[in-house]
Amino acid sequence: MNKFVKSLGMVSTLALLAACTNGNETATEDESSESGQETVGNMEGGNVNLAVWGSSPAETNALEETISSFEAETGIEVELEIIQDNFQDAMTARFAANNAPDVFYLEAFAAPMFIESGVLENISGEMDNTDDFFDPLIDVFRGEEDELFAVPKDYSTLALYVNEDMIEDAGLSVEDIPRDWDDLLVFAEELQGELEDNQAAMIVDQTLARHYSAFINNGLDPAGDEGQADFTSSPEALEYFQSIVDGTEAGFLQNPQIDMGIDSAGAAFGAGRAAMMIEGNWVISALNQEYSDVNYTVLESPTINGEEQSMTFTVGYTVARDAQNRDEAIAFINYMTGDGLKQWSELSGTLPPRESVAEEMNLFDNPVLEPHVLAAEYGTVWSSGESLPVVAASFDNYFQAAVNGTMTVEEAMEAAENEANAELDRR
Template sequence: MKSIMRKIGVVALSLGTLVGLAACGSNDNSSNGSKDEVTLTVGFWKGDSTAEDSARKKAFENFTKETGIKIKEKVYNDYETQLMTDLVGETAPDVFYVDVSNLPSLTEQSVLEPLDDFIAEQDDFDKDDFYEPIYKAFTGDDGKQYGLPKDYSTLGFYYNEDLLSQAGMTADDTPQKYEDLEAFLMKLQEKLPDVQPMVFSPLLARQMYIMESTGGKIVTDEGKANLDDPQVVDALQILVDLYEKGLIKTPDDLGDGWAGDTFGRGGAVISDEGAWMISHLKNNFPDLKWGVKEIPEINGEKRNMVFTVSYSMNAATKHKDESWQLINYLTHDAMKDYAEEASVLPSRKSVAEELKINDDAVMKPFAEAANYATPWQDGPNLTLIMQRYENMFPSALKGEMTLEQAMKEATESANKDIENK
């Protein structure tokens, strides 16, 4: 599921061109010929594991066996750029992946087909079987459903069992509240002076749930950057304070490319990373003893981030009924086998129950968070805002400017970018 985090850019599409293209095909609900003559093109980015690629291929093959509808795969290496080109050139796939962060941009361009009519006609469709935040993440501002989630990842509080033991602690000593995090990390620092207490990634996608924990919003209702909101700054200050005391550091500070390597080599006791780190640890650090808990509560509330991808329908497809059959099949009939083989978290609660996700000590914290996590999405300008945040936040961490100054500069530069789009 590391691929989820790699697809957090927003597709920059030409509104006039794409609305026109979508309109050309939006009223064609017919199939050209019988179903055994239909071939659907499905667009996706390459998975991070051969298991995921194999699971998807098997799902496509089984769908063809059951329906006679053939599948043509279209694998994108530069997904956002290539999909944009295909949409403009009227060669976009019938069905394609949509990262949750891209949904506002694509719905704004009217290139996604609403699924509501298909859902209403599907007798066995149960939207309540999906984790609510994940399902609603693909509901547009107009209340229409523009995709069904295939899987997801949330964040977890990873801990190194051996290092905790060396510090005279166990997993039960890890904090349940963010307010207790500093005291916990200080104890680790005291007991293990040669080991970094915690590694974290200074990314907006990882801090959004913290920044909005006091009631502020990082994006205004008008889609403008709001990073300098006093409530947002106040919520973020805890990370600056922890960094100044050396209790948290970035992978770059520690000479690593990402937190998974720092944590895996025993360079940090704690890491707040996504479920995508599980396979990395198992494959590259098989002797490491580690565990996961839910992210500590903030201001008395459970909070987290969820990253998810849907199967969505091209508004201009000439095979709407068949495209819906495929989307429904992949997110219903095929989900259990796909999740099991690809080692991803299923977006349906019934499938999670079948796979006994909540009986798995490692996977349970991620699944629990799916019930309340904040989707990585907030309007069509989120990527621009993210870029400016990640340019300026390190300056605040290093003491080169105050957090207030850094967030003010990030807000102003992001809004200039937005105005010049």
């Protein structure tokens, strides 16, 4: 009996303690949000909460510093929340729970889904000087009627990385590297003949994310028509994919994981196992820091059928619909993609989506970055209709079968198209 009373007492004390701490926390939160609401009108003070995903320490640092500049300038306080993994799923869950942050990162790939679900705030006309952004980067965040739902904070594009020493050792020169894709393949085949067995002339990734522009350049958007996938109606696009299959079979195009057993293209290139690779500017910091002995040049992505092309990957800031601190949120993203953009880009090492800032930072004179910045104008942004995730998954599932020869390219594309269409019908 005595024991029972004691234990009961202990449990209730614990419960009481827990309740107290909870109570305290909610109290402080209430206070701060109240003070926030009082000052909305004059834009002095107030707060805004921001959710981002965790990336490199350099980027997190850059974000924190740019936020400090914003806070110093406006007096608005930013509550930063870093979500370590499954960011998109976490955001979905937050919306489902009616607990969305005011501002969050939005990947272009996922933008159509968020826009069509109607959970984002229409910010058309509230962003400063939108003409200055590279058109493809901002257009990807527009809705059906041209409303704006997000603004890009940075971007990456694909370019051709060349190991100068390997090319010269093979008796060739960097100036000889052709710009056209078909000629580049001929060059790669010749180069492969001069390389050692465990080296590849060129690394190629076989996922749709890296080749979507080949479809777009040939006038076909595989996920453009909602509810219908289309991989087959452009013979030129099929020819392009056939050339990848042929090149892989001949051995001068290789996949780092499957053919070489190296977990990334950058590592294979850095270790001198590949002479060329088509990669994004995200590899630069690793090439400079971990593989500083590699002597490399960056060229623009090859042209396909005589047209310039590249893939662009971009992330923007977006505001949740009916956000509690809407005005502060808009002030914040205006600053981060406007006055604070240069600071952010310089500190984080990302590319600024505004042309004026790119010029200010002399990026057009930077031999390594110039090819990437030029591609911002003509690159295809990795985003399309809401059906893109399904369409891309089907492509990746079947294109591999064409690469290893179990299916022809036509068969694989048809199978992928059918699988994607069946899945879209089921939705």
